[in-house]
Amino acid sequence: MTADPGGPRSLLQGSPTPLSQSYDVALLDLDGVVYLGRSPVPGAPEALAKAADAGMRLAYVTNNSSRTPAAIAAQVSGFGVPAAATDVITSAQAAATLLAARLAPGSAVLVVGGTGLRIAVRERGLRPVTVALDRPAAVVQGYWPEVSYSLLREGALAVAAGAWYVASNGDATMPTGRGRQPGNGALSQVIVYSTGVQPVIAGKPEPPLHAEALARTGAQRPLVVGDRLDTDIEGAVRVGAPSLLVLTGVTRPADVVLAPPHQRPSYLSADLAGLLEPHPAVRADEGRFECGGWRARLAGDQPIELDGAGDPVDGLRALCAAAWSAGQVDAGRVEPALEVLAR
Numbered sequence: 001m002t003a004d005p006g007g008p009r010s011l012l013q014g015s016p017t018p019l020s021q022s023y024d025v026a027l028l029d030l031d032g033v034v035y036l037g038r039s040p041v042p043g044a045p046e047a048l049a050k051a052a053d054a055g056m057r058l059a060y061v062t063n064n065s066s067r068t069p070a071a072i073a074a075q076v077s078g079f080g081v082p083a084a085a086t087d088v089i090t091s092a093q094a095a096a097t098l099l100a101a102r103l104a105p106g107s108a109v110l111v112v113g114g115t116g117l118r119i120a121v122r123e124r125g126l127r128p129v130t131v132a133l134d135r136p137a138a139v140v141q142g143y144w145p146e147v148s149y150s151l152l153r154e155g156a157l158a159v160a161a162g163a164w165y166v167a168s169n170g171d172a173t174m175p176t177g178r179g180r181q182p183g184n185g186a187l188s189q190v191i192v193y194s195t196g197v198q199p200v201i202a203g204k205p206e207p208p209l210h211a212e213a214l215a216r217t218g219a220q221r222p223l224v225v226g227d228r229l230d231t232d233i234e235g236a237v238r239v240g241a242p243s244l245l246v247l248t249g250v251t252r253p254a255d256v257v258l259a260p261p262h263q264r265p266s267y268l269s270a271d272l273a274g275l276l277e278p279h280p281a282v283r284a285d286e287g288r289f290e291c292g293g294w295r296a297r298l299a300g301d302q303p304i305e306l307d308g309a310g311d312p313v314d315g316l317r318a319l320c321a322a323a324w325s326a327g328q329v330d331a332g333r334v335e336p337a338l339e340v341l342a343r
Contacts, residue, residue, distance in 0.1 A: 011289075011321045013266045014281025019244060019274065020056040025219035026275060027089075027210075027241075030062045031174055032227035032249020033272065034076060041248045045079040047272035056275065058087060061213045061224075063169035063203040063231060065092035065142030065184070066114040086216070091168035091203030092120035094212040095140050098166055098202050100124035108134050110163065112155040112191070113142035117168060132157035141191065141199065142168035143184035152187075156194045165191065169203025171231060173250075180250065204228075205235035225272070227251055229263040242266040244274055253316050253341065257323045257334050264324060270313050280314060282321040289321040296322035296337065304329070306337035315341050 015022055028034060034044050052058055060076060060083065069088035076083040095117070099109060105125040110132065111118050117140060118128045129136055132154045139155045159165045171183035192198060202208045204226075214222065224241050226232020227249025236243035245256060245265035256268065267279050283290045287298040292314030297305040304322045308315060319337050323329045 011282050011284065011324070012268055012317050013242070013279065015267065015279040017278055018054065018276050019223060019267065019279070020051040020054040020276055022221070023056065023223035023242070024221045025057045025059055025217050025223070026051065027059050027061045027213050027217070027219070027222050027224045029204075029226035029228070029232050029249075030060050030072065030076075031064065033225060033246055034060065035079070036249075037178070038075070040079040041271065044248070044272045045081050047275055048081045051272075051275045052082070054276070057217065057219075058083070059213060059217045059219075060088045061090075061204075061209060062088070063091045063143075063171055063184070063209070064174070065090055065095065065117045065120070065168035065203075066144045068116045068119055069093075071116075089209070089213045089216050090116060090120065091209050092117040092142055093123075093216075094209040095142065095166050095168045095202035096120040096124040096126070097212055098200065098208055099126055099138055099140060099164075102164065103137050107138070108136040110134070110136040110139045110155055110158045111142075112139060112144075112147065112151050113168070114144035114146065117142040117144070130154060132161065132163075135161075136163050138164040138166060139191070140166045140168065141184065141188050143171075143174065143187065147187060152190045156191045159191055159195045159197050165195075165197050165199040167199035167201050167203075169209075169231075170199075170201045170206075171203070204231040205238055207235070207239050210235055210239050210241065225275070229255060229259050229265075233259075233265045234263045236266075237262050237264070244269060246271050246274060248272075254331065254334065254338055256316070257320050257338070258329065258331060259324075260328060261324075264320075268313060268317055268320065280317070282317055284321060284325070287322075289318045289325070291315070291318040291321070294318045298322050298326055301333070303333050303336045306340045312341050 293310030294308030
């Protein structure tokens with residue numbers, strides 16, 4: 001794996017060649033990147049097909065544990081992008097790997113989740129159960145829209161009795177075509193609140209899911225691609241991997257400008273077409289930051305000035321560089337510049 005040099009950054013990276021040529025595997029988030037609900041993100045299938053034609057391998061890495069890799073691959077393939085079950089890595093698989101490393105083969109695991117999580121547990125040689133009376137060695141919880149009070153109750157009883165508690169991911173929300181809806185992090189609070197026990201998290205931004213993705217893909221130069229700062233990008237920063245943030249999901253321009261150091265991406269793009277393009281470097285000189293036809297200027301603690309024309313993503317790159325170089329700025333210092341970009 002090629003590490004992302006320099007740790008927390010004050011400038012986005014540049015790439016003179018398209019990212020699809022610079023990295024061997026794209027570790028792609030799904031919700032908000034490839035699709036929203038049952039519909040593809042506009043332009044995503046075409047961009048992914050071209051990236052694959054350029055020689056980049058596509059792998060789909062998701063915190064959603066409710067569906068099987070085969071079901072997810074079928075949905076992606078339905079958009080016109082070839083995908084096999086082996087190209088999909090889920091937080092259910094990462095959670096099952098954690099469980100198998102600690103538990104004896106055949107151990108009972110109470111699964112508070114759907115088919116994808118149950119299959120992942122079984123594939124690791126463990127025995128899924130649904131009631132605390134089976135005295136499970138562990139409880140694993142993953143997002144499942146059909147989760148019931150009775151299953152949450154059994155999970156809580158088992159955790160209270162001493163079962164090891166693992167959650168596939170801690171996302172408070174998940175993006176859908178109808179807006180943000182409660183995610184596994186919100187649902188797991190039922191067990192946390194009733195037992196006082198915090199789960200071990202397998203999914204992004206924690207390292208286990210990234211390790212699972214590397215093990216399953218054999219990637220040497222992976223590029224993490226996502227739409228969320230607090231999962232996709234923070235997860236990449238934690239393991240020293242380069243990342244591309246796309247603005248097709250939950251992250252808005254103001255969010256990335258104000259991102260703390262541990263959530264700053266290496267590259268920035270409006271959408272997955274960013275895989276197919278060189279990325280211009282930001283030029284910095286005594287408080288001036290230039291990218292494409294845009295210029296951002298720092299002047300003490302005054303609002304950051306932005307002017308120019310051309311691709312607004314270049315303007316956002318210059319603005320990020322100015323804001324990040326100034327330290328942790330507040331919204332008031334960047335709002336005038338963001339208004340310029342929105343015109």
